Amino acid sequence: MSNYKKTYITVSFIVVFMFFFSYMLVPLYDIFCEITGLNGKTNQERIVNLDEKPTNRFVTIKFTSTVAGAGPFDFEPLEREMVVEVGKVYTTSYILTNQSNSLKQVTASPSVVPGAEAEYFKKIECFCFTQQEINGLETKELPLQFIIDDKLSSDTKTLILSYTMFNTTDQLGVK
Amino acid sequence: MSTNVQDIHEDHHHAPSGLMRWITTTNHKDIGSLYLWFSLLMFFIGGFMALIIRAELFEPGLQLVIPGFFNQMTTMHALIMIFGAVMPAFVGLANWQIPIMIGAPDMALPRLNNWSFWILPFAFTMLLSTLFFDSGGPAAGWTLYPPLSLQGGNSMPFVILSIHLLGISSILGAINVIATILNMRAPGMTLMKMPIFIWTWLITAFLLIAAMPVLAGAITMLLTDRFFGTSFFTASGGGDPVMFQHIFWFFGHPEVYILILPAFGIVSTIIPAFSRKKLFGYDSMVYATASIALLSFIVWAHHMFTVGMPLAGEIFFMLTTMLIAVPTGVKVFNWVATMWRGSMTFETPMLFALAFIILFTIGGFSGLMLAMTPADFQYHDTYFVVAHFHYVLVPGAVFAIIAAVYYWLPKWTGKMYSESLGKLHFWLTTVFVNVTFFPMHFVGLAGMPRRIPDYPVQFADFNAIASVGAFGFGLSQLLFVYILYNTLKKDVTAEDKVWDGAEGLEWTLSSPPPYHSFEKAPRVE
Ligand code: HEM
Ligand SMILES: [Cu+2]
Numbered sequence: 158m159s160n161y162k163k164t165y166i167t168v169s170f171i172v173v174f175m176f177f178f179s180y181m182l183v184p185l186y187d188i189f190c191e192i193t194g195l196n197g198k199t200n201q202e203r204i205v206n207l208d209e210k211p212t213n214r215f216v217t218i219k220f221t222s223t224v225a226g227a228g229p230f231d232f233e234p235l236e237r238e239m240v241v242e243v244g245k246v247y248t249t250s251y252i253l254t255n256q257s258n259s260l261k262q263v264t265a266s267p268s269v270v271p272g273a274e275a276e277y278f279k280k281i282e283c284f285c286f287t288q289q290e291i292n293g294l295e296t297k298e299l300p301l302q303f304i305i306d307d308k309l310s311s312d313t314k315t316l317i318l319s320y321t322m323f324n325t326t327d328q329l330g331v332k
Numbered sequence: 333m334s335t336n337v338q339d340i341h342e343d344h345h346h347a348p349s350g351l352m353r354w355i356t357t358t359n360h361k362d363i364g365s366l367y368l369w370f371s372l373l374m375f376f377i378g379g380f381m382a383l384i385i386r387a388e389l390f391e392p393g394l395q396l397v398i399p400g401f402f403n404q405m406t407t408m409h410a411l412i413m414i415f416g417a418v419m420p421a422f423v424g425l426a427n428w429q430i431p432i433m434i435g436a437p438d439m440a441l442p443r444l445n446n447w448s449f450w451i452l453p454f455a456f457t458m459l460l461s462t463l464f465f466d467s468g469g470p471a472a473g474w475t476l477y478p479p480l481s482l483q484g485g486n487s488m489p490f491v492i493l494s495i496h497l498l499g500i501s502s503i504l505g506a507i508n509v510i511a512t513i514l515n516m517r518a519p520g521m522t523l524m525k526m527p528i529f530i531w532t533w534l535i536t537a538f539l540l541i542a543a544m545p546v547l548a549g550a551i552t553m554l555l556t557d558r559f560f561g562t563s564f565f566t567a568s569g570g571g572d573p574v575m576f577q578h579i580f581w582f583f584g585h586p587e588v589y590i591l592i593l594p595a596f597g598i599v600s601t602i603i604p605a606f607s608r609k610k611l612f613g614y615d616s617m618v619y620a621t622a623s624i625a626l627l628s629f630i631v632w633a634h635h636m637f638t639v640g641m642p643l644a645g646e647i648f649f650m651l652t653t654m655l656i657a658v659p660t661g662v663k664v665f666n667w668v669a670t671m672w673r674g675s676m677t678f679e680t681p682m683l684f685a686l687a688f689i690i691l692f693t694i695g696g697f698s699g700l701m702l703a704m705t706p707a708d709f710q711y712h713d714t715y716f717v718v719a720h721f722h723y724v725l726v727p728g729a730v731f732a733i734i735a736a737v738y739y740w741l742p743k744w745t746g747k748m749y750s751e752s753l754g755k756l757h758f759w760l761t762t763v764f765v766n767v768t769f770f771p772m773h774f775v776g777l778a779g780m781p782r783r784i785p786d787y788p789v790q791f792a793d794f795n796a797i798a799s800v801g802a803f804g805f806g807l808s809q810l811l812f813v814y815i816l817y818n819t820l821k822k823d824v825t826a827e828d829k830v831w832d833g834a835e836g837l838e839w840t841l842s843s844p845p846p847y848h849s850f851e852k853a854p855r856v857e
Contacts, residue, residue, distance in 0.1 A: 161440065164511045171541050172503055179549025179579055183564060186575045225568065264568045272640075323568030 367424025435518025532597030607674030716776025767801030
């Protein structure tokens with residue numbers, strides 16, 4: 158093989174590899190975030206095999222909410238604060254009102270602070286697992302069931318759970 | 333190799349004339365000139381946008397343009413200066429200089445070379461045309477951060493397509509540079525005997541082929557997020573906008589070295605010529621360049637200290653960033669040591685090279701301040717960052733390009749530019765560059781955010797000064813055009829060895845050099 162050919166092959170390989178590498182950065186980033194607990198991501202799917210282990214340790218959970226962009230929604234937690242026992246299942250909910258006249262599709266995306274403890278905030282039932290639909294001017298109660306894992310670090314006294322509500326009605330359409 | 337020789341001879345016998353000559357040319361000098369003229373044109377278009385920005389910022393309040401258009405100007409100014417002015421100028425210099433500095437007849441891939449140039453005018457026409465759309469051009473900044481960039485008007489797919497084209501053009505250019513340097517050197521020219529400019533370009537070309545595909549990936553993800561329902565960066569679909577910043581800067585930081593390494597090569601060529609000494613520490617220059625290039629891939633997150641990283645991450649990126657100052661310091665030391673006890677003279681290229689060393693170093697220092705994580709929490713997204721990157725890019729990259737043009741223009745054309753006009757150009761440019769960008773340090777430290785069309789009155793004085801400087805700088809560049817015009821209309825009189833202290837194969841050729849540079853390879857002992 159001539160030297161030229163060798164150069165072209167090596168160089169083209171680097172170009173193609175780096176293009177795919179940029180896509181490989183996506184799963185790498187997620188793994189990295191999971192290991193470091195960055196981003197405060199919580200479980201995306203329901204937890205099934207669950208056993209309650211009451212610990213007699215109590216932490217405060219604060220609930221907050223945001224509507225992304227200028228969505229026509231009112232979105233608030235039912236309770237702003239709960240004191241919960243680690244290892245026990247609790248239920249609460251968020252209240253969503255569609256202030257427009259038309260049917261909307263929405264998705265909520267959760268985040269926990271401090272991020273490093275997010276994985277111990279386990280959701281059993283959550284409106285954030287699936288897309289929701291809401292009629293014009295309707296008010297809906299969106300249920301949430303969770304348990305705090307007993308592996309939660311003992312320094313943690315407060316967790317903040319925040320939901321951002323996105324309007325996904327015309328996600329595919331060009332705005 | 334045989335096909336290349338054939339290509340060249342074909343041209344030689346029935347080379348078309350007039351416009352077709354330029355459209356079909358595969359000659360490295362013609363293509364080099366095309367790149368350089370194109371870059372000059374883009375420099376003025378991008379410069380005009382900068383003057384719109386500075387005119388708006390001359391005093392507080394909104395007077396000339398609406399904020400949306402202001403944002404389009406900051407975005408376009410950066411895209412045009414980076415991809416249209418600085419990068420094509422370096423590729424133009426590579427095309428002109430690489431064959432005549434390594435003793436080759438032409439570049440390795442002449443046809444491809446023609447392509448990589450002619451992609452550019454199309455890409456920039458498309459990019460600039462978005463300004464005339466109803467929804468205007470891109471306005472989310474050259475960094476294209478989502479979610480903002482996903483919410484822009486109809487320009488977005490056009491901008492992304494043009495950036496793709498620019499990327500393809502630079503990748504093809506880089507492949508050509510690598511193939512030429514690795515395979516077409518004159519017998520006897522080992523890697524460690526290559527001129528330093530060739531070394532810096534070889535390393536830059538590797539940075540290009542490694543970094544540009546990552547940019548291509550990032551903007552493709554933006555495109556599919558917007559039009560095909562993926563959610564790499566849309567939080568409503570489980571994506572993460574911060575991830576875009578990681579991918580972008582994984583490209584972005586190597587990119588800033590793409591913009592400066594060839595400049596290092598130019599300065600390392602000019603300083604010895606006018607000090608009449610050999611370059612001090614040639615080997616360490618090569619190793620320093622290579623280590624800067626390698627390190628540039630592990631420091632990206634210094635652009636995003638404030639997004640919320642774990643402490644370990646902040647410290648890692650702070651320390652690696654500071655580490656880059658070490659090889660950079662080696663270079664500055666070597667340039668100064670080269671001048672030490674040299675018989676220095678101060679022709680125009682040397683003046684620009686000297687100003688480069690001093691002013692680039694100021695940019696390096698502000699870079700070090702920004703590299704300190706806690707300090708960056710204050711400086712981030714202020715005019716201090718604007719001051720930093722303009723010091724490394726204008727009296728850095730742009731000065732090096734101007735120095736290179738003055739240095740090699742007599743070789744390219746056989747005509748000597750006017751030394752007194754050149755010096756006048758230098759002094760005007762140097763004074764105004766500082767009047768423009770130095771005050772930005774102060775308003776930045778005082779908290780003025782970047783990319784805004786209006787500001788509180790306490791920043792008024794320094795902004796007025798910067799705007800005056802910007803107009804002075806812009807007008808001084810018209811003198812540069814006049815000098816080029818004035819030179820080109822002269823008769824051929826320059827000697828083959830234009831500068832008595834200059835070294836290298838290019839000076840053994842006639843001025844201007846023959847159409848096919850080295851028909852017979854010279855021997856290098
Ligand atoms: C000693 C070397 C350098 C150091 C330590 C350094 C450090 C930094 C840091 C920490 C930032 C981020 C500031 C912020 O956004 O808060 C930055 C921004 C920047 N630097 Fe440098 N830098 C260096 C050299 C260079 C060079 C050589 C260039 C280009 C020729 C360059 C171009 C830029 C640009 C364009 C930005 C701003 C990007 C943007 O946000 O639009 N830097 N630098
Ligand atoms: Cu950087």
